[in-house]
Amino acid sequence: MDDTTFLLALSGMLFALGLVGVIVRRNLLVMLMFLELMLNGVILSLVVFTQLLGAEAGAVLVFLVFVVAAAEIAIAVPILLLLVRTGHTLDPGAYAGLKG
Amino acid sequence: MTIETVFLMVFALGALTGAVAMFFLRHPMRVALALIGTMVSLAAIYAQLGMHVIAVFQVLVYVGAVMVFMIYAIMLLDVRDRSFTERFSPLLVAGLAGLLLLLGVLVDGLLRGQPFPAVDVPPDAFSVGTFAIVFMEQFWVYFALTAVLLLVAEIAASAVIDIRRRGQDVAAAQAERGNERG
Numbered sequence: 029m030d031d032t033t034f035l036l037a038l039s040g041m042l043f044a045l046g047l048v049g050v051i052v053r054r055n056l057l058v059m060l061m062f063l064e065l066m067l068n069g070v071i072l073s074l075v076v077f078t079q080l081l082g083a084e085a086g087a088v089l090v091f092l093v094f095v096v097a098a099a100e101i102a103i104a105v106p107i108l109l110l111l112v113r114t115g116h117t118l119d120p121g122a123y124a125g126l127k128g
Numbered sequence: 129m130t131i132e133t134v135f136l137m138v139f140a141l142g143a144l145t146g147a148v149a150m151f152f153l154r155h156p157m158r159v160a161l162a163l164i165g166t167m168v169s170l171a172a173i174y175a176q177l178g179m180h181v182i183a184v185f186q187v188l189v190y191v192g193a194v195m196v197f198m199i200y201a202i203m204l205l206d207v208r209d210r211s212f213t214e215r216f217s218p219l220l221v222a223g224l225a226g227l228l229l230l231l232g233v234l235v236d237g238l239l240r241g242q243p244f245p246a247v248d249v250p251p252d253a254f255s256v257g258t259f260a261i262v263f264m265e266q267f268w269v270y271f272a273l274t275a276v277l278l279l280v281a282e283i284a285a286s287a288v289i290d291i292r293r294r295g296q297d298v299a300a301a302q303a304e305r306g307n308e309r310g
Contacts, residue, residue: 032244033243035177038140040230040237041234042166044231046147047226048227051217051219052219053215054214054217056211057156058150061163064190068190072173075182078254079178080244084253084258087254088266088267088270090182090185091182094186095271096274098194103281106289108201108205116207116209117209118209119211
């Protein structure tokens, strides 16, 4: 197995672990961290292909994804804080009444 | 096996260990530390691949900003309820079955896949200077557009929160007036 295939396998495993973590964990903050793990898995594959093809545009795209990820977490955490202020729990089951 | 491959494997093992540890750790702070370990290992992999700019951004943006923000949230929300005492949801078995399925598909794809063709990449293709030139000559408009869109999203989120708070204040004032009349 060459380095590229090895890193793509790692990327897939990180994504799969992140996805399953979002499904099986019971804490909203931990679920948010598993979402970040999924994003890191995808970014790893993007970096590997960028390096493989020598495309500078890929590096810029990774940078933009970093920026959007930082903004995403800056919005997600306050939403979480508001939810907990209302429901007083981090258990996602307590918010099953949310629609949409 | 070259020394680069050995380093890649060591850092990949570090990243994978952190990701697996996230499953079994109970306290969100420990989960965050395991995720930071994974992110630092990934930064080391990026540096090993010659993508030093991305490695620096990984540490600066993810470990330095995103995870610090997450740790603030963990410190603010030290909730010891069922989400703390019970780590896993009732979907544990289904999730693990899904994980095995995903890993099976991954292994199958790797076994059937063809090796990737090598492309001649200049040694300084991803240096800070090259990245800066390409970024400022070709992609600065996209970055500015992204920044404006994100700013709009942040203002919209703040506005929604403010409207909701004002609505709650008005409802509380009406309820108080009702109590006084009663």
